Amino acid sequence: APKCMLNNPFKIFLSCFMGVLISCSVPANDQELINKLKSARSDLEYKILGPSDIPGFFELQIGNDSNFYVSSDGKFLLDGDVYLIGDGDFSNVKESKFSQVRKIAMSKINKDDLIIFRANNKTKAVISVFTDIDCGFCRKLHKEVPSLNASGVEVRYLAFPRAGLDSKSYQKALSAWCSDDPKESLTDYKNGDDKPFLECGTNAVAEQYRLGLELGISGTPAIILEDGSLVPGYRTAEALTKIMGLKS
Template identity: 45%
Template sequence: MQRMFKMVLGALALTVGLSAQADSADTPVPPKVSSAILEKLQGARPDFTYGEVTPSPIEGVYQVQIQGGPMVYVSASGDYVLTGTLLGVTPDGFVDLQELAMQPVRKAKLDKVAAEDEIIFPAEGKRKAYIYVFTDVDCGYCRKLHQEVPEMNAKGIEVRYLAYPRAGIGSASYKKIASAWCAKDKPEALTRLKNGLPSGAEYCENNPVASQFDLGGALGVRGTPAIVLADGKMLPGYVSATELEGILGL
């Protein structure tokens, strides 16, 4: 069945050009359609949390982000769901339309995160770029990336950390990373945790880690580290300072 869905999705992608896709994506979703889709999805899987119903690039097909899960494509009746990567066809090759659609969503949501809720490692001298990093303190590649942060800062890149404890809210890992957000010197506390040391601060209830974990899930974070550029593009996994400098065009 899954293979059939992917075949259907591929056929749908091959029937439209990017201009037609853009026109479809600009059409508002009728409230009755949105309500019908969410009612069907919630009835089938009430254990999932669903985002807003938005137009997909294919006329008559809509897209819904499952929090902590994939983007799904749904018929107007809500009776049929497709999963997989929706590709657009261009003269230069295939384009991942799902990723393109998520970029402005990520940018808008991350722009609303208050600076005091981030743990920021500022650029040295003039800031040339900034990145967001969803991180866990018990992740080997997160620790490796953190070792590159001083070099990133030296290259003019500001690093803005957000918490994403992979073990989930309420876990020991959650309480560990939350203690960094409770510390007086947050960057120092986070660095200590990345080095396998106690943060030096006590866990506190009033911290933004749970909301950042939920935000990461909504933005498509599936693992750590997850780097998001200022324009909303996501780079999943470890990226060195030198590689990042090239990606940012510095």
């Protein structure tokens, strides 16, 4: 088996209330299925996302994590990645679907709500980056932006303060977005310049943070390519341009 699959094995859990589940009938709708899940763990929030590629299973979101599957009879819960066996390779089913979701989400964002570092000349590619001002690897990635711009890559920043909307990271992000010169302000904060906090009427930072949660973003930097693919973590400008096919 490939290494990626060994690192992401299926974990099949039988509910501690198995006797209750076995005695119940097959759920007629999403709510009945959620009720079964609630009978096992009432402290969690569940959302049925729809039928999955595994026969007899539905995609399930628990809290902000959408990497679960529940059987249509409510007896089994799967946690992990599903791989489609193809000719010569394994493909991650969830990632393929999520790429389209991310692509559509990025296309609907108002560009006026983003902090954009444009390509120096002709734009050859665009990346959207969920960033946390206080994240060390986000700061490291920001130092690669001039090289990315020189290579024809436009960098669009979205705010994702990992500590939440009550944190200093959120206040810094809000200050950058509210600044008269957002690019300069964002750069100053990433360079460790703790300037006075600003406030304005924008909801962009909070909305982008919530969007990140909906898209399954849990760490930063989270780089989304034009096709919706997710590149997690720090990459050099050279590595990113190779991933995007701009360099061999």
